[in-house]
Amino acid sequence: MAPRSTPTARRLRIGTELRRLRERAGMTAVVAAHSLGTTQAQISNIEANRFGVSGERVRTLARIYGCGDDPFIDALADMAANRTRGWWEEYRDVLPSPLLDLAEMEHHATALRVAQVINIPGLLQTPDHARALFRELIPALRPPEIEHYVSYRIKRQAVLFRDNPVPYTAIIHEAALRMQFGGREVARAQLRNLVEAGGRRNITLRVIPFDGTSFPTAGQGLDYASGPVTALDTAALDTSHGNELIDAVGKLETYRLILDRMERTALQPDTSHDLINTIAKSI
Structure with a gap:
């Protein structure tokens, strides 16, 4: 998948929040990648929003990081799913x-x-x-x-x-x-x-x-x-x-x-x- 064009602040926010969840869980990018069945580079790209991330992947990562805040997860997943250009x-x-x-x-x-x-x-x-x-x-x-x-x-x-x-x-x-x-x-x-x-x-x-x-x-x-x-x-x-x-x-x-x-x-x-x-x- 080719890197996305320069992401907007809203798109970058998704990666920022996923990084914060990982860090609060005390989990390195290497461990997160192993749990997701991917590479450390992929986790880094998701957190930097170099590639798009689906709402379902957001939910999977939140579950891996032990986040139990369902309203927050739902809102973040909706942000990831909403790719409309304004x-x-x-x-x-x-x-x-x-x-x-x-x-x-x-x-x-x-x-x-x-x-x-x-x-x-x-x-x-x-x-x-x-x-x-x-x-x-x-x-x-x-x-x-x-x-x-x-x-x-x-x-x-x-x-x-x-x-x-x-x-x-x-x-x-x-x-x-x-x-x-x-x-x-x-x-x-x-x-x-x-x-x-x-x-x-x-x-x-x-x-x-x-x-x-x-x-x-x-x-x-x-x-x-x-x-x-x-x-x-x-x-x-x-x-x-x-x-x-x-x-x-x-x-x-x-x-x-x-x-x-x-x-x-x-x-x-x-x-x-x-x-x-x-x-x-x-x-």
Whole structure:
């Protein structure tokens, strides 16, 4: 079997979880290979996702490693069986892979929570607002590249408006609401878009006001995607060098706690909507 093309972060996650199961079982790749009736190289290729792995093989390996968490095994096997290519693959040759991994993460999430301090969350941005942000990237993008980024960002928003929309909670600092990227008209339209989005049943907006009593983060953008089971959650950090996906158990717990504290600090949805409207009228 020929090696698969560069696997997505979701495909790599399967191998990562199988390696973690093996290591928790205190089993070497050599012993695992003997139990499976294959070679150490094959185990290494499975864990690196150089080759595809079937859902049935995932279940066999989990059994060899003594994993008794049936919901986790079922979810991991389903991930292995789902080989569909998403719309984001259309951008494979024109956008960085971490951006495509973010779209894939959002598409398969059972729930999404995001926190932003300076920027409006990407899934709630208008095309003009997004275009204004992409014009400021360093190194600078050419006009056709900017349009690729904008169209990609807008297509990502389908997860909020499809027939089975993902539950979405956005925690936004007041600073982001007062930034006027693209000018006053663009900023005003962006805030009106936020208010409209917040009226949907699957979308919850929470604003942290300037006079909030605490602020449990350094201001880094954070997206948190819930998986079918907590062990398959993923966090995405918005950094200056691109999106960084996190799946380490301890770090995921930390990010959940950060989001919980930010939600406790934020205004209730109704009050948040009132503040967004007030700011929109003042621009």
